Amino acid sequence: MSRVWVCGGFELSLDRPLVMGILNVTPDSFSDGGQHDDPTSAVLWGERLIAEGAAILDIGGESTRPGAEPLSAAAELARVRPVVGRFAGDSVPVSIDTRHAEVARACVDAGASIINDVSGFRDRAMVEVAASSNVGVVVMHMLGEPGTMQDDPRYDDVVREVGGYLLAQATVLEAAGVARNRIAIDPGLGFGKTLEHNLELLRRLPEIVELGYPVLIAASRKRFLGQITGVEEPAERLGGSIEAALWAVSRGAAVVRAHDVGATVQALAVASVLAE
Ligand code: HH2
Numbered sequence: 358m359s360r361v362w363v364c365g366g367f368e369l370s371l372d373r374p375l376v377m378g379i380l381n382v383t384p385d386s387f388s389d390g391g392q393h394d395d396p397t398s399a400v401l402w403g404e405r406l407i408a409e410g411a412a413i414l415d416i417g418g419e420s421t422r423p424g425a426e427p428l429s430a431a432a433e434l435a436r437v438r439p440v441v442g443r444f445a446g447d448s449v450p451v452s453i454d455t456r457h458a459e460v461a462r463a464c465v466d467a468g469a470s471i472i473n474d475v476s477g478f479r480d481r482a483m484v485e486v487a488a489s490s491n492v493g494v495v496v497m498h499m500l501g502e503p504g505t506m507q508d509d510p511r512y513d514d515v516v517r518e519v520g521g522y523l524l525a526q527a528t529v530l531e532a533a534g535v536a537r538n539r540i541a542i543d544p545g546l547g548f549g550k551t552l553e554h555n556l557e558l559l560r561r562l563p564e565i566v567e568l569g570y571p572v573l574i575a576a577s578r579k580r581f582l583g584q585i586t587g588v589e590e591p592a593e594r595l596g597g598s599i600e601a602a603l604w605a606v607s608r609g610a611a612v613v614r615a616h617d618v619g620a621t622v623q624a625l626a627v628a629s630v631l632a633e
Contacts (some may be wrong), residue, residue, distance in 0.1 A: 362571050362611070363538045364493030365470035371414065371459040371571055373629065374606045376621050377452065377614040378403075379577065382436045387422035388578040388591030388616060396439045403444055406616060409619035413471065413612070415446075416440050416464075417454030421475050421548070423507040430457040434464075442467045452495070458482035465490050475499055475548065477526050489534040496526045496571055497542045500549025508569040510549040516561045519544045524568055531561030541612060556582040559604060566609035575614035576601035577621075592616075599624045608633075 360371040369375060382399045384391045393399040403414050418436035419428045430511035433455065444451045445468020453464035458480055461472045465486065465521045473495040478484050487494050498512050512518045523542040531537055544558045544565055558565070559576075566572050576582065582597035585590060595617050602613040602621050606628065615621040 359539060360571070362493055362541055363491075363536065364413075364450045364452075365491055367470055368556045369450070369491075369493075369579065371611045374610065374625050375412035375612045376410060376625065377415050377573065377575075377612050378406030378409070378618040379412040379614060379616045380406065380414055380416045380440065381420070382416060382418050382440055383420045385422070385425060386417075386420045387580070388594075389418060394436070394439055396443075399440045400443050403440065406618045407447065408623035409448055411449060411454050411618045413450050414444055415452040415471075415473055415614060416444070416469075417473075418460070419455065419457075421456075421503045422538050423503060423547075425503055427504070429443075430459040433457060434460045437468055438463060441469050445469065450493070451492075456480075458486050461486045465492055471495065473497070475545065477522065477545075478530060479526075480579065484530060484533050484535075487530060487535050487539075491539070493539050493541065494522055494530060494535060495543055496530065497543040497573075498522050498545040498548065501572075506549035510551060512554065515550070515557050516564050518564050519558065520568055523565070523570075527568075527570055537570075541571040541573050543575065546574065546576050550581075552581045552584045555579075559601065559608075560612065562605060562608040571611035572605075572609060573612040573614060574602070574605035574610040576605065576615075577615045577617070595620060603628050 361368040386452040393402045420432040450470035453469040454473040457474040471493040577598045582594045
């Protein structure tokens with residue numbers, strides 16, 4: 358039986374892996390800050406990501422890189438709302454990448470079909486925004502807060518603890534009325550995790566997949582790829598990003614979040630034919 362991820366008016370088939378294209382409307386994101394921080398260049402970039410095969414457009418207005426300055430909800434909304442409005446009603450669902458319930462609410466009203474909350478729906482107000490709409494949700498695990506999350510993160514068993522948290526948060530959402538087929542989970546690579554924690558999560562990804570929700574993996578350009586390869590410049594971490602995406606999909610990930618959409622789509626197409 359085919360599985361789907363229900364996101365507002367979209368029913369995304371999970372028979373093939375989906376690429377979520379990253380559109381950061383920020384001046385300070387770790388890998389592409391400042392490249393698309395005015396609405397005109399953000400829209401051009403989003404159009405390009407769709408043309409390259411993005412199945413979802415993930416629009417974010419606040420950088421969550423370690424040590425980033427928090428942003429007010431009003432300032433975040435001013436950045437993202439025009440871009441969300443432009444792509445709402447296009448051929449692919451718009452995902453709003455935010456930790457703020459107010460921003461999520463306004464973007465859902467402007468036509469977003471997915472709420473991608475890196476704080477994992479800890480805020481009751483965010484759960485209520487999800488429950489009072491029909492959008493899809495991404496529940497991500499983050500240890501602590503962006504400002505301090507990389508200060509000596511510790512786990513006894515990172516995979517069990519992250520998996521347990523994701524299951525608990527998915528249960529909270531379901532209890533509030535969010536249908537199970539609207540929920541995807543994400544172990545949150547780099548969010549309160551050392552290199553070893555990230556590797557353990559990727560190596561034991563099937564344990565997260567077994568929880569029964571579609572799994573999203575976002576390794577693209579992340580620092581741990583630089584730690585492995587010695588490549589300092591995030592935009593030059595394409596090879597590592599592609600391998601992490603292929604690895605994740607071959608171990609059951611349903612969605613990969615990527616900056617380099619065309620190259621990721623191409624790699625997944627070849628992997629899929631080889632696996633036939
Ligand atoms: N990582 C980032 C942002 N959003 N969403 C999910 N679901 N999972 C992730 O791992 C994730 C995410 C950070 O990456 P990026 O958007 O490239 O950078 P920044 O936070 O600096 O804008």
